[in-house]
Amino acid sequence: MLTRDLSVTILGNTGAGKSTLIRRLKGESIEDISPTTSIEVHQKTIRLRSQSYKSALSLEKYRSYRARAIDCPGDMSLWPYWKKALADYNTNGIIFLIDPTQDSKVQIDALTQVSNYYLMTLDDDVVRAERKARKVKAIFFLVVNKLDLLDYSKGKADQLIKEHYQTAWSHLKERYPSSGHYWEAISAIDESEQMYENIDGIFETIKREIYGE
Ligand SMILES: Nc1nc2c(ncn2[C@@H]2O[C@H](COP(=O)(O)OP(=O)(O)OP(=O)(O)O)[C@@H](O)[C@H]2O)c(=O)[nH]1
Numbered sequence: 775m776l777t778r779d780l781s782v783t784i785l786g787n788t789g790a791g792k793s794t795l796i797r798r799l800k801g802e803s804i805e806d807i808s809p810t811t812s813i814e815v816h817q818k819t820i821r822l823r824s825q826s827y828k829s830a831l832s833l834e835k836y837r838s839y840r841a842r843a844i845d846c847p848g849d850m851s852l853w854p855y856w857k858k859a860l861a862d863y864n865t866n867g868i869i870f871l872i873d874p875t876q877d878s879k880v881q882i883d884a885l886t887q888v889s890n891y892y893l894m895t896l897d898d899d900v901v902r903a904e905r906k907a908r909k910v911k912a913i914f915f916l917v918v919n920k921l922d923l924l925d926y927s928k929g930k931a932d933q934l935i936k937e938h939y940q941t942a943w944s945h946l947k948e949r950y951p952s953s954g955h956y957w958e959a960i961s962a963i964d965e966s967e968q969m970y971e972n973i974d975g976i977f978e979t980i981k982r983e984i985y986g987e
């Protein structure tokens with residue numbers, strides 16, 4: 775098969791930059807973005823950087839990746855949409871965006887809620903769901919956005935995660951030990967090559983987790 779699917783659900787508090795990131799992925803203007811109020815499905819055929827380095831004899835060189843991103847509203851009153859999005863769209867990866875300029879408490883609650891909502895998609899019975907959670911191979915990406923407001927310092931993003939999100943992130947890892955857990959720092963508004971590489975790297979990681987190469 776020359777075409778492969780890569781699908782992600784993008785979650786995080788309101789204003790974290792979820793819709794901005796998706797517009798960047800689609801190559802669309804990021805002006806005039808208003809808060810998202812329902813689940814939105816976006817699709818685009820993309821090429822990963824790594825494909826260009828492959829030999830002309832490799833099938834990988836000619837493959838298309840159909841990226842599908844599910845954008846959700848981040849306003850707390852609309853978090854129940856996350857549960858629906860996770861249940862209705864069988865996505866490979868969950869990208870949780872953190873906004874370093876916002877209060878961490880609500881964002882920690884949001885991250886905890888992601889873990890709980892995802893659990894509910896596994897089974898109606900909590901005990902059975904917890905058991906399934908130990909085996910499920912999902913991919914969780916913690917992504918600090920707005921790196922431009924942290925002086926483009928990945929070290930500062932790392933520090934932010936360690937200071938505020940470590941406990942919630944560790945709980946999630948313990949609940950889903952067979953899944954992939956990664957973190958990255960980006961700026962969705964930055965159009966530099968470096969930032970493109972960071973975003974490409976997220977999809978590359980998800981691709982490797984799913985297709986094993
Ligand atoms: N400085 C900076 N601002 C950003 C970045 N990414 C997004 N923003 C700004 O953050 C604001 C909110 O962005 P949205 O993409 O609407 O956020 P959202 O997470 O989709 O918000 P909801 O739809 O309400 O959940 C906008 O003003 C963006 O321009 C970034 O990397 N750096």
Ligand SMILES: [Mg+2]
Pocket residue numbers: 792793794808809810845846847848
């Ligand atoms: Mg939005």
